[in-house]
Amino acid sequence: MKITHSIYTFAFLGAAFGLSSCGASGEDPGYEFAPQMYNSIAYEPLSQIVNEDEGAWLSSREDGKGEFFNSNINNPNRMNMREPVANTVPRSKDGSLPYRLKQFELEAAAVNVNPVALTPQVLAEGKVLYTQYCSTCHGQGGEGDGKAGEVIGGVANLKGGAYINLPEGHIFHVVMKGKGRMGAHGSQIPQERIWKIVHYVKQEIQKQ
Amino acid sequence: MSINRSLLSVPLRFSILMMLIFQLSGTQVYAVNPDVPNSEEAIAAGKTVFNANCRTCHRLDSKNVGPALRGVTDRHSIEWNKKFIRNSQALIASGDAEAVAIAAQFNNLVMPAHEFLSDTDLLNLLSYIEYGDKVDPAAAAAAVDGASAGTSAGSGIPSEYLTIILGVLVVVLLLILIVLGLIISILTKYLGNQKLDAVDEEFINQKFDFKKLLKSDGFVIIITTIVIAFTVKTALDEILTIGVQQGYGPKQPIAFSHQLHAGQYEVECQYCHTGVEIGKSANIPSANICMNCHTHIQNVGGKEGISPEIAKIYAAVDNNQPIEWVRIHNLPDLSYFNHAQHVAVGGIECQTCHGPIQEMEVVYQHSSLTMGWCIDCHRQTDINSKGNEYYDKLVQLHSNSKEALKVKDIGGLECAKCHY
Numbered sequence: 001m002k003i004t005h006s007i008y009t010f011a012f013l014g015a016a017f018g019l020s021s022c023g024a025s026g027e028d029p030g031y032e033f034a035p036q037m038y039n040s041i042a043y044e045p046l047s048q049i050v051n052e053d054e055g056a057w058l059s060s061r062e063d064g065k066g067e068f069f070n071s072n073i074n075n076p077n078r079m080n081m082r083e084p085v086a087n088t089v090p091r092s093k094d095g096s097l098p099y100r101l102k103q104f105e106l107e108a109a110a111v112n113v114n115p116v117a118l119t120p121q122v123l124a125e126g127k128v129l130y131t132q133y134c135s136t137c138h139g140q141g142g143e144g145d146g147k148a149g150e151v152i153g154g155v156a157n158l159k160g161g162a163y164i165n166l167p168e169g170h171i172f173h174v175v176m177k178g179k180g181r182m183g184a185h186g187s188q189i190p191q192e193r194i195w196k197i198v199h200y201v202k203q204e205i206q207k208q
Numbered sequence: 209m210s211i212n213r214s215l216l217s218v219p220l221r222f223s224i225l226m227m228l229i230f231q232l233s234g235t236q237v238y239a240v241n242p243d244v245p246n247s248e249e250a251i252a253a254g255k256t257v258f259n260a261n262c263r264t265c266h267r268l269d270s271k272n273v274g275p276a277l278r279g280v281t282d283r284h285s286i287e288w289n290k291k292f293i294r295n296s297q298a299l300i301a302s303g304d305a306e307a308v309a310i311a312a313q314f315n316n317l318v319m320p321a322h323e324f325l326s327d328t329d330l331l332n333l334l335s336y337i338e339y340g341d342k343v344d345p346a347a348a349a350a351a352v353d354g355a356s357a358g359t360s361a362g363s364g365i366p367s368e369y370l371t372i373i374l375g376v377l378v379v380v381l382l383l384i385l386i387v388l389g390l391i392i393s394i395l396t397k398y399l400g401n402q403k404l405d406a407v408d409e410e411f412i413n414q415k416f417d418f419k420k421l422l423k424s425d426g427f428v429i430i431i432t433t434i435v436i437a438f439t440v441k442t443a444l445d446e447i448l449t450i451g452v453q454q455g456y457g458p459k460q461p462i463a464f465s466h467q468l469h470a471g472q473y474e475v476e477c478q479y480c481h482t483g484v485e486i487g488k489s490a491n492i493p494s495a496n497i498c499m500n501c502h503t504h505i506q507n508v509g510g511k512e513g514i515s516p517e518i519a520k521i522y523a524a525v526d527n528n529q530p531i532e533w534v535r536i537h538n539l540p541d542l543s544y545f546n547h548a549q550h551v552a553v554g555g556i557e558c559q560t561c562h563g564p565i566q567e568m569e570v571v572y573q574h575s576s577l578t579m580g581w582c583i584d585c586h587r588q589t590d591i592n593s594k595g596n597e598y599y600d601k602l603v604q605l606h607s608n609s610k611e612a613l614k615v616k617d618i619g620g621l622e623c624a625k626c627h628y
Binding site for chain 2: 023028030037040047136137148151
């Protein structure tokens with residue numbers, strides 16, 4: 001009688017303490033109820049599992065790997081993401097083609113005209129985009145006094161005489177491909193959005 | 209004789225003293241070209257030109273992106289300076305030896321042309337460069353000392369006071385305990401010597417029976433209830449945290465600090481997480497985005513050399529290797545979530561779900577990301593229909609209702625919105 005009593009007690013306490021390590025904290029992501037429903041079978045670019053034995057204990061796979069392993073073994077570095085095939089052209093909403101000018105072809109770029117029509121809404125969007133992508137270095141007012149810009153050094157004062165009269169195509173090209181100490185931002189900002197930033201810079205920051 | 213000597217020695221000693229002062233203060237001794245105007249108006253006008261066109265690359269007394277400028281009229285002629293400022297590239301291309309040497313010293317970094325500056329502008333600029341904003345090193349050092357002394361004081365006093373008060377309280381309580389103990393023992397001794405009746409005798413000589421208390425029914429019931437209640441509560445709490453990764457903050461391959469980037473340097477979230485307004489995922493930036501700044505910033509806190517953490521970015525770029533960041537927000541595959549819908553359409557701040565990211569040295573999962581958490585927000589949040597034609601008819605249909613149009617009213621609680 002006494003023995004069964006204490007067995008119950010210990011089982012109860014054991015279950016409680018066993019459960020106490022299920023939650024996540026710090027380095028430990030914790031446990032899941034139904035891991036098969038949590039992990040993607042399809043190749044996911046941002047949550048790929050690189051460990052081949054992950055989920056081996058419930059694996060039903062024919063290749064003998066763990067159930068949750070979902071990295072593409074045929075890609076470089078086993079990444080699920082791949083760069084597009086060379087010379088392919090992405091389709092875009094407005095039918096615009098990729099920007100083909102090289103970084104040094106600044107003079108050819110300067111003649112390009114802004115394809116985005118100037119409306120108050122575009123200007124407002126341009127302001128938001130300018131704040132997100134430019135103000136860190138060029139400052140909210142464009143005077144080259146952003147907080148990161150102070151550390152990098154050599155940030156253009158967009159209101160300075162050397163920059164204030166630059167054509168829109170020039171500004172677009174510099175954002176896209178970089179110039180001097182500024183890096184290329186073409187991979188970060190879609191073309192249409194860069195043209196919106198150009199509108200904002202020309203209409204508001206460089207207003208004369 | 210003695211008069212002669214003293215007369216001679218006065219200017220001599222004075223010049224030595226001046227030399228000493230110059231050397232002590234660290235100021236370089238150079239001869240400013242006398243043609244540079246030294247009037248207050250010229251210096252003030254030159255400062256305006258400098259701030260608008262030169263400030264981001266040049267300092268007066270220290271090397272920045274470009275060389276330190278003070279003394280430039282001593283090193284080169286005024287005409288040469290004007291030509292270089294107006295169009296340095298043309299001067300270098302013409303083969304001017306001085307210009308080519310400077311360009312080589314600065315890795316042929318291109319200085320933009322300033323053809324728009326007039327002769328007067330340039331002279332004013334040169335007078336500001338030579339005479340403006342001279343820094344007295346002793347005063348600067350004193351200011352720095354003063355500032356650091358000022359910041360060290362201030363905080364910390366209240367918590368110290370609290371500790372002292374607590375300590376005093378504990379000591380007082382201990383003293384009271386000791387005094388009480390002494391009183392009891394004295395009284396017991398005194399009563400032991402007196403003649404007392406049986407009841408009092410028993411009361412004084414009673415012993416605390418621990419075993420009897422342990423075996424009493426009341427005690428067992430109380431303890432058992434407490435233990436069972438505690439265990440059940442712990443078990444239930446823990447069952448509810450299975451699959452909830454709130455607080456998960458793993459070590460990342462590069463010790464990237466959001467506190468430094470998003471907090472101190474105010475880099476907007478979208479600068480790196482470029483997908484957040486146009487796609488399902490916010491995206492982890494690729495190394496080329498890091499390199500926009502880190503081509504130039506190679507260490508933290510203005511230290512020399514390359515920081516070991518930043519060196520990891522360079523290694524990844526050089527070897528074309530991905531950086532294997534550890535994913536923190538693991539939304540189960542059974543539910544769909546789209547950042548663009550929430551951030552671009554809904555206009556929700558990043559911090560609403562991700563917490564004070566700009567203060568996190570190591571990022572952790574701030575919200576629970578449970579279904580209850582999602583639903584709760586969908587029940588309370590108003591639709592952001594301003595300037596969005598998509599919602600026009602819904603807003604019209606809803607206009608008779610007393611309550612505002614919430615996310616739940618347009619299908620925010622439908623199962624298939626997220627689970628399909």
